[in-house]
Amino acid sequence: MSFFRKKLIEPPSAAQISMKRDLKIKDLIFLGIGAIVGTGIFVVTGVASANYAGPALILSFALAAVAIILSGLAYAEFASRIPILGGPYAYMYVVFGELTAWLAGWLVICEFFLAVSSVASGWSGYVHGFLESIGITIPTALSAAYNGENGTYVDLIAMLVVVLVTYWVSLEAKTALRLNNLMVYVKFAIIALFVIVGIFYVRPGNWQPFMPFGFSGVLNGAALVFFAFLGFDAVSMAAEEVENPQKDIPKGIIGSIALATILYVIVTLILTGIVPFDQLGVKDPVAFAMRFVGQGWVGAVISVGAILTLLTVTISMMYSLARMLYAISKDGLLPRFMSEIDEKRRTPKKATYVAGVCAMIFAGVFPMELLAEFTNIVSLMYLILMAVGIIRLRKMLGAPSAHEFKMPWVPVLPIISIIACIILMIQLTTTTWIVFAIALVIGLAIYFGYGYRHSAMNQK
Numbered sequence: 001m002s003f004f005r006k007k008l009i010e011p012p013s014a015a016q017i018s019m020k021r022d023l024k025i026k027d028l029i030f031l032g033i034g035a036i037v038g039t040g041i042f043v044v045t046g047v048a049s050a051n052y053a054g055p056a057l058i059l060s061f062a063l064a065a066v067a068i069i070l071s072g073l074a075y076a077e078f079a080s081r082i083p084i085l086g087g088p089y090a091y092m093y094v095v096f097g098e099l100t101a102w103l104a105g106w107l108v109i110c111e112f113f114l115a116v117s118s119v120a121s122g123w124s125g126y127v128h129g130f131l132e133s134i135g136i137t138i139p140t141a142l143s144a145a146y147n148g149e150n151g152t153y154v155d156l157i158a159m160l161v162v163v164l165v166t167y168w169v170s171l172e173a174k175t176a177l178r179l180n181n182l183m184v185y186v187k188f189a190i191i192a193l194f195v196i197v198g199i200f201y202v203r204p205g206n207w208q209p210f211m212p213f214g215f216s217g218v219l220n221g222a223a224l225v226f227f228a229f230l231g232f233d234a235v236s237m238a239a240e241e242v243e244n245p246q247k248d249i250p251k252g253i254i255g256s257i258a259l260a261t262i263l264y265v266i267v268t269l270i271l272t273g274i275v276p277f278d279q280l281g282v283k284d285p286v287a288f289a290m291r292f293v294g295q296g297w298v299g300a301v302i303s304v305g306a307i308l309t310l311l312t313v314t315i316s317m318m319y320s321l322a323r324m325l326y327a328i329s330k331d332g333l334l335p336r337f338m339s340e341i342d343e344k345r346r347t348p349k350k351a352t353y354v355a356g357v358c359a360m361i362f363a364g365v366f367p368m369e370l371l372a373e374f375t376n377i378v379s380l381m382y383l384i385l386m387a388v389g390i391i392r393l394r395k396m397l398g399a400p401s402a403h404e405f406k407m408p409w410v411p412v413l414p415i416i417s418i419i420a421c422i423i424l425m426i427q428l429t430t431t432t433w434i435v436f437a438i439a440l441v442i443g444l445a446i447y448f449g450y451g452y453r454h455s456a457m458n459q460k
Contacts (some may be wrong), residue, residue, distance in 0.1 A: 004097030005457045007090075023242045025251050027177055032235045032256025034180045035316030037187060038119065040228025040260075041267050042306045046285025049268070053221030054212040054277040058268050060221030061228070065261040067424060068229040070417035071383040072257045073407040074390040076250035079236050080405035081393065083245035086327035087236040087320075088382050088389075093331075095392045100385065102451055105328050106443035107382040111230065112321035113355070114375045116162065116314055117362040121145065123310045124158040124363075146365050159364040161314065166356025169318045170342070170349045177319070183312040190305035191263060193298060194286055195270055201293040202273035212277070223376065223427035228264060230379050231313065232257050234320040250405040318359070322352040332458075333451035377428055377436045380421045387414040387421070 023031075049057045078091040086093070089105030128138060144152035168179060211218065235252040242248050271280070274289045282288045284306070290299035326348035329338035342349040391411045400406040407413060 002457075003099040003452070006095075006097045007093045007101075007457075023174065023177070023248075025248045025255070027174075027181070028235045028242065028248055028252025029255040029259070030181045030184045031177060031316055031319070032232050032252055033187075033259055034184050034312035035231025035234040035320070036229055036256060036260040037184075037191075037263060038310050038313035040225065040264060041191065042286055042310070043283060044225055044228050045264075045268055045271055046280040046282050046288070048221045048224045049272055049277045049285075050279070050281035052213060052224060053217045054209065055207040055272040056211040056213075056218050057221055057225070057272065057277075058265050059211075059218045060225050061261070061264045061268060063218065063222040063420075064226045064229055064424070065257070065264075067222075067226065067383070067417065067420040068232065069257055069261075070413055070420065071386060072232055072253050074386045074414060074417065075233060075236055076253050076405045077390060077400060077407040078386070078393070079249040079253065080246050081397070081400055083249065085237065085323060087233055087324065088386055089324065089328060091389055091393075092385060095389045095396060098333075098452075098455060098457060099447065102328075102333055102447045103440070103443060104382050104385050105324060105333070106439075106446070107378045107385075108233070108324055109321065109328075110378045110439060111375055111382075112234075112317045112324060113359060113362070114378075115230065115317040116165075116321060116355070116359040117158075117366070118375070119310060119313045119317065120158040120162050120165075120359070120363040121155060121366075123161055123307065123314065124155050127157050127307060154364045156364070159360045161311070162318075162356055162360040162363050165311065165314045165318050166352060166360070169315060169322060169356075170345065170347055170352045172345050172347060177315075180312050180315045180319075183309050183315075186305055187309040187312065190302050190309070191267060194290070194302060195266060197295055197298050198270045198274055198289060198293075201295075202270060204273065206273050206276050219423070220427055223424045225264075226376055226380070226424055229257070229260060230375065231316060232260075234316045237320040237323040246404065318352070318355060321355045321359070322348055325351040325355055330456075332454040332456040333447065335450075336454075374432065374435050374439070377425060377432050378439065380425050381436075384418050384421050387417040390414050 045057065048060065049055070053060045075087075078088075082091055082094055084090050086105070088108055089101050092104040093101035124144075128143060131138065138156065140151050141153045142156040144150070145155050145158075146153055213220075232253055235249055235256060267286070271285060271289055275285075275292050279292075280288070284303060287299040287302040287306070290296065290302060325334060325338050328334045329336055329351065338348065338351040338354055340350050341347065390407055391414050394410050
């Protein structure tokens with residue numbers, strides 16, 4: 001059937017690539033870290049510990065990390081063997097065909113789009129708190145997402161930060177990621193500050209009981225902190241801007257996941273060692289821990305650092321969202337104007353602006369909780385597609401060559417990855433599943449109403 005027409009594996013030639021190839025391994029690892037390490041450390045650790053897993057949250061992070069690392073290995077092999085722009089969308093186009101590719105691309109668009117909007121909304125909350133601490137108050141109507149009962153209509157600060165990030169990402173990739181790299185250094189610095197100061201206030205007694213909610217709490221915690229690892233796939237979106245994509249993209253993916261896992265475990269251990277877990281249900285747990293032990297100045301520095309470094313998540317996700325829209329529009333499944341490259345900056349400026357306008361509206365009008373609750377299930381679903389896809393890729397092409405990255409123990413590890421993702425999906429609420437079903441219907445409607453007829457494959 002033509003719904004499953006496939007692309008050939010044809011890495012683009014230098015003449016076909018319109019964007020600059022000037023990104024190196026460091027840029028890719030920092031892009032991944034910029035997207036991964038943010039709300040996971042500065043927000044989720046507290047709530048997950050207080051409400052789900054207690055000190056055993058480190059086990060939740062370990063379980064979530066297993067699922068992510070297995071997916072990362074599949075990503076790395078795909079990126080090495082099919083080094084083209086588009087991530088899961090491009091990979092599924094090769095192994096399963098157009099319809100599956102579109103569904104994978106639609107799920108990734110949902111992930112990045114919701115991530116940009118929700119992080120901007122969360123960032124706004126930090127900024128509001130900071131402004132209020134220095135005596136500046138935003139008018140109620142412009143202070144938060146729409147809530148008629150509270151008299152709020154739009155989150156002005158969230159919208160403004162999306163405008164700023166959109167402009168920055170529309171610049172050359174190297175320029176756009178320079179701020180991201182700088183903020184990652186700031187992020188490392190404030191995490192190091194917390195660890196160095198906090199380790200002297202750890203009380204081993206706070207780690208007891210270690211598993212207050214039982215193993216089910218650990219599983220529920222893993223389903224929640226899975227959010228904390230999302231973003232590593234941003235690395236694969238830079239395929240056409242990397243000097244040596246076959247070697248560097250796998251290293252960027254694995255490197256960013258490994259670093260993030262180490263940081264999460266260390267911070268969680270110290271955080272739950274400083275503050276009893278049942279007191280960590282706050283919006284700023286890392287800064288709160290410093291105030292808890294009388295180190296208010298350290299907490300203030302961490303709060304300001306969190307405000308700055310949460311920008312890296314928004315930049316990384318906006319960068320990736322724009323590249324995904326660009327890749328899909330090049331194939332005609334979305335309007336082709338988004339595939340145009342700015343002649344001066346050599347970036348997909350129109351795709352970036354489309355991503356920015358949509359994210360700005362959602363960040364301003366919809367509350368962060370509504371935006372965030374859907375991100376997990378769409379991500380887990382396309383990671384299942386990736387695991388199935390790597391098994392199919394091996395049947396199509398055999399084992400990778402010596403210069404290509406090889407996921408070990410196929411099909412055993414991909415099957416374990418599928419099981420892990422399903423276990424995490426089962427933990428999610430019925431409401432989340434209903435929203436997920438609605439999103440799939442919308443995605444299919446776009447494909448059959450527009451994408452199928454306008455697909456570049458129709459011209460062949």
